[in-house]
Amino acid sequence: MPGEYLVMSGRFEDWTEAKRAAAQVVAARPGEYAASVIFNLDDLLAHVQQSNRPAPSVVPGYWPTFLVEWQTEEAKNLQIEVFDDRYEVSRFFDGRTDIWYEPHAPGDTFSDRFIAELPNTG
Numbered sequence: 001m002p003g004e005y006l007v008m009s010g011r012f013e014d015w016t017e018a019k020r021a022a023a024q025v026v027a028a029r030p031g032e033y034a035a036s037v038i039f040n041l042d043d044l045l046a047h048v049q050q051s052n053r054p055a056p057s058v059v060p061g062y063w064p065t066f067l068v069e070w071q072t073e074e075a076k077n078l079q080i081e082v083f084d085d086r087y088e089v090s091r092f093f094d095g096r097t098d099i100w101y102e103p104h105a106p107g108d109t110f111s112d113r114f115i116a117e118l119p120n121t122g
Contacts, residue, residue, distance in 0.1 A: 014055035018045060021058040025066060032064040036084035039106035041066050044082060047110060052121045075119035089117055 022041055026033050041058070045068075048056065054075075056068045066082040069075075081088040087102040102114040 015045075015049055018055040018058055022066065025058060025060045028060065029064060034064065034084050036106055037065060037082060040084065040087070040104055041068075041082045043104065043106060043108070044068060044080065044087065047115075048118060051115075051118075053119050070119050072119045078117060078119070080117075087114065089114065091117075 022038075022045070026038065045056075045058075048054075054070055054072050056070050059067045059069070061067045061081050063083075068080040068082060070078060077092045079090045079092070081090070085103065085105060087104055089100050089102060091098045102111060104110070
């Protein structure tokens with residue numbers, strides 16, 4: 001269903017839905033998403049899944065980017081926007097937002113700081 005995006009509860013079976021939501025985002029804007037943006041999303045989702053962390057929701061960003069969010073208590077204020085050359089990591093607090101960038105090219109590893117921002121393992 002293009003244009004309809006799913007919020008994940010974090011259960012293992014939600015990984016199918018997270019990947020389906022990402023495909024729907026791309027399908028809703030054909031030809032707009034650079035391959036490197038899609039590959040960077042794949043890198044992030046693979047790391048999160050392989051490290052046994054909860055599945056996120058995946059929705060379109062303002063640009064042809066992806067927004068990755070979680071509903072778990074420790075990560076409900078976390079949003080990661082996936083670009084072709086970086087991740088924009090945002091934490092929303094009452095009255096302020098902390099934003100920083102994680103440089104990333106498809107296939108790169110993640111910094112310890114970036115990994116520490118992700119929700120806890122399941």
